[in-house]
Amino acid sequence: MRRGLMAWDASEVPVATIEARQDKLREAMRSGGLDAFIAYTNIARPAAVSWMSGFTPYWSEGIYCLPLKGTPVFATALSKRVAEWIGTVMAVGKVEPTPQPGVVIGKKLAELKIANAGILELDDLPAKQARALMESAPDTAFCDASKMFAPIRAEADASEIALIRKAAALASECIERTDPQAASVQDLVAPCELHARLSGAEEIFINVAPDLSADARLKRTDTASTLADTFALRLSVAYKAGWVRMTRSFARTSAGATDFDRLQQVFDAFVPQSGNSIDAMLRQIFADNGATLKSWQLEQPRGGYPLAIVAGSEVDNTWSASAPSVLSVDVETASGHWLAARPLF
Amino acid sequence: MAGNAANMSGGSTLQKARTEALREAMAREKIDVLVLMGNNWHADYLRYGTDFGIQEGQGIALVRADGSTTLLLDDAAECERARGETAGCDVVHAPRLVQETRDRIKRSGNRSLAASPMHLLPFGLLKLEEDDLRIADGAPVIEQLLMTKMEVELDCIRRASVLADEGYVIFRDAARPGRKDYELIAEIEGFFRSRGIAENFMIIGVGGQEVRGMAPPGGKVLKAGDLVTTELSPCVDGYYAQLCRTLVVGEASETQKKAFSVYQEALEEGIKTVRAGVTAADVARAENDVFRKYDLGKYTTSEYTRVRGHGMGLFLDQKPQILEDVDIKLIDGMTMIVHPNTYHPDAGYMVLGDALVVRPDGHECLSTLSRELFSVNAS
Numbered sequence A: 001m002r003r004g005l006m007a008w009d010a011s012e013v014p015v016a017t018i019e020a021r022q023d024k025l026r027e028a029m030r031s032g033g034l035d036a037f038i039a040y041t042n043i044a045r046p047a048a049v050s051w052m053s054g055f056t057p058y059w060s061e062g063i064y065c066l067p068l069k070g071t072p073v074f075a076t077a078l079s080k081r082v083a084e085w086i087g088t089v090m091a092v093g094k095v096e097p098t099p100q101p102g103v104v105i106g107k108k109l110a111e112l113k114i115a116n117a118g119i120l121e122l123d124d125l126p127a128k129q130a131r132a133l134m135e136s137a138p139d140t141a142f143c144d145a146s147k148m149f150a151p152i153r154a155e156a157d158a159s160e161i162a163l164i165r166k167a168a169a170l171a172s173e174c175i176e177r178t179d180p181q182a183a184s185v186q187d188l189v190a191p192c193e194l195h196a197r198l199s200g201a202e203e204i205f206i207n208v209a210p211d212l213s214a215d216a217r218l219k220r221t222d223t224a225s226t227l228a229d230t231f232a233l234r235l236s237v238a239y240k241a242g243w244v245r246m247t248r249s250f251a252r253t254s255a256g257a258t259d260f261d262r263l264q265q266v267f268d269a270f271v272p273q274s275g276n277s278i279d280a281m282l283r284q285i286f287a288d289n290g291a292t293l294k295s296w297q298l299e300q301p302r303g304g305y306p307l308a309i310v311a312g313s314e315v316d317n318t319w320s321a322s323a324p325s326v327l328s329v330d331v332e333t334a335s336g337h338w339l340a341a342r343p344l345f
Numbered sequence B: 001m002a003g004n005a006a007n008m009s010g011g012s013t014l015q016k017a018r019t020e021a022l023r024e025a026m027a028r029e030k031i032d033v034l035v036l037m038g039n040n041w042h043a044d045y046l047r048y049g050t051d052f053g054i055q056e057g058q059g060i061a062l063v064r065a066d067g068s069t070t071l072l073l074d075d076a077a078e079c080e081r082a083r084g085e086t087a088g089c090d091v092v093h094a095p096r097l098v099q100e101t102r103d104r105i106k107r108s109g110n111r112s113l114a115a116s117p118m119h120l121l122p123f124g125l126l127k128l129e130e131d132d133l134r135i136a137d138g139a140p141v142i143e144q145l146l147m148t149k150m151e152v153e154l155d156c157i158r159r160a161s162v163l164a165d166e167g168y169v170i171f172r173d174a175a176r177p178g179r180k181d182y183e184l185i186a187e188i189e190g191f192f193r194s195r196g197i198a199e200n201f202m203i204i205g206v207g208g209q210e211v212r213g214m215a216p217p218g219g220k221v222l223k224a225g226d227l228v229t230t231e232l233s234p235c236v237d238g239y240y241a242q243l244c245r246t247l248v249v250g251e252a253s254e255t256q257k258k259a260f261s262v263y264q265e266a267l268e269e270g271i272k273t274v275r276a277g278v279t280a281a282d283v284a285r286a287e288n289d290v291f292r293k294y295d296l297g298k299y300t301t302s303e304y305t306r307v308r309g310h311g312m313g314l315f316l317d318q319k320p321q322i323l324e325d326v327d328i329k330l331i332d333g334m335t336m337i338v339h340p341n342t343y344h345p346d347a348g349y350m351v352l353g354d355a356l357v358v359r360p361d362g363h364e365c366l367s368t369l370s371r372e373l374f375s376v377n378a379s
Helices: A015-032 A047-053 A080-089 A101-111 A127-136 A146-153 A158-176 A185-198 A254-269 A275-287 B004-029 B044-050 B076-085 B097-108 B123-131 B139-147 B151-174 B181-194 B254-273 B280-293
Strands: A036-042 A061-067 A073-076 A094-097 A116-119 A141-144 A203-209 A230-239 A242-251 A292-302 A305-312 A325-333 A336-344 B033-039 B058-064 B069-073 B090-093 B113-116 B135-137 B199-207 B227-236 B243-249 B309-311 B318-321 B335-338 B342-344 B348-350 B354-359 B362-365 B374-376
Touching (some): A015 A036, A015 A047, A015 A061, A015 A146, A036 A047, A047 A061, A047 A146, A047 A305, A061 A101, A061 A127, A127 B123, A146 A292, A158 A185, A158 A230, A158 A242, A158 A336, A185 A203, A230 A336, A242 A254, A242 A305, A242 A325, A254 A275, A254 A325, A254 A336, A275 A325, B033 B044, B033 B097, B044 B069, B058 B097, B069 B076, B069 B097, B123 B135, B139 B318, B151 B181, B151 B227, B151 B243, B151 B354, B151 B374, B181 B199, B181 B227, B199 B348, B227 B348, B243 B354, B254 B280, B254 B335, B254 B342, B254 B348, B254 B354
Parallel strands (some): A036 A116, A073 A094, B069 B090
Antiparallel strands (some): A061 A073, A203 A230, A242 A336, A292 A305, B033 B058, B058 B069, B199 B227, B309 B318, B309 B335, B335 B354, B342 B348, B354 B362
């Protein structure tokens, strides 16, 4: 669950910013012949509703409905008392607590005589909610609106960039505080967790690849204990719904640390020019430094996920240069793997 | 360290026991394939079937009657992690999770399908009905298994409960005037990570008579006289144990002490009622009768409180919910928290709750922390 700072600050995300996002969405809805846009949210898929309302759930689920005209409605399974709290952290929209969010939104569609409603990621919508929604709005035609939403989401406004920069700063501070000589995974990660949350992080997921000489897989911190001579730490940090990842590889020996620092400098200096050339450019810069690129990926907010792979060594390229992203690499060196990730603005 | 890292062999024993129990239940219900869904909110069903603790994205497990299990995950990094952290599962990266699951079910040709939890079943899987494949509710197969714990599961919950007690001491020591609510939670999270605990459910309330519940921290600054309420719930090997306590910043007022005594009495009465064979309603009634005795009955209604306790295990808030209209019978081995948390008109929202294991002749109380209204230095 989310248990870090969850607050809406109008100086960080003004109501006007949220309204501008909704205006963009409404413009696309008009072009696409939709009278309403519907998005589901829970803590695994919060990004679309966070972007269009300012609200991220800490638990449970809900459905946000943006009609072409009128006030957006957020129906949530959270209780009436929690709904009062949601009212203080959701910038735009009316909160309706209900055990059946699908029914409430369906009835709203019927009341507004919505002819065509688009649903984000329709196939993924819980069937119980989808059925309730559709049965409560029998005169509404429903379609998947994910393709309509994607290009709008591929552009970031100043507020979103600022939140992501803050999350990146928190992640950097955690990395700076990391002790490469930590006795165990737990000794390594606890100070990161503490610092991030003391500084106002909404969430932090920490993963560790405890022995880069053998395995590049990032484990959860309750399934790894011993740190080898080379290891990697991945921090996925959220600040008020702005997410970044940062991965750093550490070597306990001074020679290893020098090699890793050199690769880090190369990686930090890399600026992607376009999706198609990223693969070749990355291969070249690491080859020039005696290493081999094994894989890479770019992540950006897409649909319900705060970070989804939009380009990489194994996926089609849908990367947008006009929004922040996270670049991750897995590089093979003489001593084993070297992992890195950083946000790109 | 309390987490999996120190208990990988135990984890294996645990998963073998769960797998066997699941297969038996599937055979009993004549189910060919059990479809289990999960994400970071509801990780319990997926964890029971695969032992994978999902962190990001979504996952679906296809547990087959022949003993094989396929775990499909839409997040590439989670997929790699699952390959390292689960045994006995075929792990598949499925960026188009629903479509891939649908295709696999169709290809398998199985006819007796069930899914759990039904409220997470993706809409896209209903398209299987076009191929005459209907998905039944898998609750009869797995719900009882989730509610009633085996001894290997109870070991995890006992360890989590010890950490909840220790964590509350950290929380209490961190509470002082001028600190923000999220800083208290930061301290406890740092402590839990140092002990190998990756997950925790926790909400908080700060203030006085005006506070009507708990929520995530929003930046409230503690001041003298405030009540600070929390329920904290560390998770060991996937199993949660919860503890609810209230503290006062500074000396508790007579009003606060008097109000809290009602919660102490209600908790005691609720806990005294717990034994195999009674219903969840019996426990709720015992708690609520105490409030009614003091003319506080209205504060036991849904206007002021959600539940008077609940089951806990791989999900923090599992069945049975402790409410006067829930007639689920308590069974030996169930784990639950009894918590008469609610609003008090004189003092504000107060919480108090202990974790228990239901036993044939009573209960085993897992929480060892004093049930007092704690007080911390206000200077």
